[in-house]
Structures are given as structure tokens and as C-alpha cells.
Amino acid sequence: MPTPPRLALETSLYADDLAAAEQFYGDVVGLDVMLRTEGNHITFRCGPGVVHVFDPVASRHRESLPPHGADGPVHVAFGVPTDQLAAWRRHFNRHDVAVEHTTQWDDGKRSLYVRDPAGNSVELVSDSLWSTTTRAERLRRVRPVLDLDTAESRPVERFQNETLRPILKLLNPTILRLVAERLVRYGVGFAAMDRVDQRDRLRNLMKEDGRLKRTLLGLAVGHLTQDELDTYLAHKDEVRRRTVPMLLARAQDQIDTIVDQVHEQANDS
Numbered sequence: 001m002p003t004p005p006r007l008a009l010e011t012s013l014y015a016d017d018l019a020a021a022e023q024f025y026g027d028v029v030g031l032d033v034m035l036r037t038e039g040n041h042i043t044f045r046c047g048p049g050v051v052h053v054f055d056p057v058a059s060r061h062r063e064s065l066p067p068h069g070a071d072g073p074v075h076v077a078f079g080v081p082t083d084q085l086a087a088w089r090r091h092f093n094r095h096d097v098a099v100e101h102t103t104q105w106d107d108g109k110r111s112l113y114v115r116d117p118a119g120n121s122v123e124l125v126s127d128s129l130w131s132t133t134t135r136a137e138r139l140r141r142v143r144p145v146l147d148l149d150t151a152e153s154r155p156v157e158r159f160q161n162e163t164l165r166p167i168l169k170l171l172n173p174t175i176l177r178l179v180a181e182r183l184v185r186y187g188v189g190f191a192a193m194d195r196v197d198q199r200d201r202l203r204n205l206m207k208e209d210g211r212l213k214r215t216l217l218g219l220a221v222g223h224l225t226q227d228e229l230d231t232y233l234a235h236k237d238e239v240r241r242r243t244v245p246m247l248l249a250r251a252q253d254q255i256d257t258i259v260d261q262v263h264e265q266a267n268d269s
Contacts, residue, residue, distance in 0.1 A: 007048060007049060008049060009048075009049045009050070010049060010050050010051075010052060011046075011049065011050070011051045011052070011076055012051075012052045012053075012054060012068070013051065013052070013053045013054070013074060013076055013116070013118070013120050014053070014054050014055070014056040014059070014069060014070050014074065014118065014120075015053050015054075015055070015056075015116070015117065015118035015120070016055065016056065016057075016118060017117060017118065018039075018041070018042055018053065018055055020117035020118070021042060021053040021116065021117060021118060022036075022042050022053075023117075024097075024116045024117050025042075025044050025051065025053065025116070026044070027095075028091075028092070028095050028097060029078070029122075031044035031045060031046055031051065032044060032045045034050060039055060039058055040054065040055055040058045040059070040062075041053060041054040041055065041058075041059065046078065047079075048141065051076065054068075054069070056069040056070060056071075057069075072119075073115075073118070073119040073120045073121055074120050074121070075120065075121040075122075075123065076120065076121070076122055076123070077111070077122075077123035077124070077125050078122070078123070078124050078125070079125060079126070079127030079128075079129070080124050080125070080126070080127055081126070081127060082108060082109060082110060082126040082127075082128075085110050085111075085112055085124060085126070088112065088124050089112060092112075092114055097114050097115075098114065098115070099112050099113070099114055100113045100114055100115060100121075101113040105126070105129060108126075109125070109126035109128065109129045110125070110126055111123050111124065111125040111126070111129075112124050135225070135226075136225035136226065136227070139223055139224075139225055140225070142170060143166040143167060143169075143170050143223075144166050144169045144170060145166070146161070146165055146166055146169070148161045148162070148165070150162055155231070155235070156235050156238050156239065156242070159228070159231050159232070159235070159239065160239070160242050160243075160246075163224070163228050163231075164220060164239070164242070164243060164246065165246070167220050167223045167224075168220065168243075168246055168247065168250060170223070171219055171220065171223070172250065172254075174219060175216060175219070175247065175250060175251070176250075176251065176254055176257055176258055176261060177261055178212065178215060178216065179202070179205070179212070179251050179258055179261075180258050180261035180262045180264075180265055181265060182205060182209055182212050183201070183205070183258070183262055184262055184265045184266050188201060190258075190259070190262055191259045191262050191263060195255065198255050198259075199252050199255070202248060202251050202252055202255070202258075203248060203252075206244055206247060206248045206251070213244060213247075216243075216247055217240060217243060217244075220243065
């Protein structure tokens, strides 16, 4: 069979009064409106997915897509950190939204329930209740997608291109800031150098500053899944030899950004 679905991409609710629904889910719950189709539905962004609120009559009489609808209230649950549930209760009280019910689950997980203006049951629940997303999935989900052909690559080359390059791109702002911090600490007048000297200074920094290299490598390793960590440990020396030039190239290609960071950090110190 094909790969099973990995998340619920869309959730649909129904409300006769779309304006009241927009006020509740936008102003009270805090979801951003992505799309508004007058008299039909409103779409809100929620994490990696969306929540649609449809007019039930209009959604039953549509021709462009299969019609759908519901009679009576339905249920939706939004995952939030457990330690935020008390703040949510106070928030609802300030908006005169009654908390209808609370539940204590295993391992300290909790839920609270309210009603939206259409009478739908809205639950805010500890986001780890179902453990639906593994750490590996979360790590991979935030990485940029790079269009690289690795079919003919050796294992370490594949690891470099499929894993390290996306991680370094994800961490790019942090990498540049840490490099700028070390340059400010050394007080070498980096911003006043010409471009050739700046590139040489960055090369020497990556070669000689063991603390910076360990910090940057540690950042990358901390974003590996367990399987990727196994690969890293099996080829640690070669991966490190490959990673440092990648870090240097990233810094040298963005010297102007590093100069701006050096100025900013020097002014703050």
C-alpha cells in the first residue's frame, strides 16, 4: 500500500454565522485567517494544517467539489503545552467563554472544553496526549527541502547532502551570529578589512578556533535523528572533515551579513 498519512491536513467545522466563527477562532483562539470565501467558508492556519469553518447549507450545495456538512455540534481538539492550559482558562474567562468541562489524563496530561458560537465542542488538550509525532518527524519537518540527486552517492556523501546541508541551511542565522560573536571577541577589525582579508580571516577562524568548531558541530549533531546519529558516529571523522568546509563556505558567501552582525554586536557590547 502507499505510505500512510502522517497528519490530518484539514479539519472542517460548521457554523451558520461565519462572522461569529471568525471572531471566536481568530480573536479568542488566535488562529490566523488564510482564506475567506463570502457565504461559504473561512480557513484558518493551525500549525502544519488548516481548520475550515463552513456554512453548512452552502457546503451541502456545491458543485466544484464533493458536498459535505454536519447536523448538530461536532468536535475539534487543539494541542497546546500542558503548562499553558491554566492561562487558557483565564483567557477564556476574560472573553466570557465558559469552560464546560476539564479532564485529567494519564502522565499529567489535561484537557479543557469550551463551545464556539455555533455550539461545536472545542477542546484544548496537552499536545503530547496522542504522541502522534515522533522526534524524528519533528526534526525532519522543519528542515528546508533541497533538490539534490543523491542516487549515485556513497553513504557519507548521501548523509552530507540529504542531512547535513538541510540542517546547516536551517541553522544559518545561528551559525552567522556565532561566527560574528567570535570575531567581535577577538577584536580583529573584521568589518574594516577588504574582502580578500575577510575571507582569509574566516578561513583562519574555522581552522584555529576549536571552541567555535565544536559549538557549530554540536548544533548540527543536536538536530540529527537517532538513525542519522548512528550514521554520524559510524563516520564521525569523515563527517567532521566535510562539515567544516561547508560551514566556512556558508560564512564566506554571506560576509556582508556577518559584517552587519559584527557591527550590531560591537555596538551592544
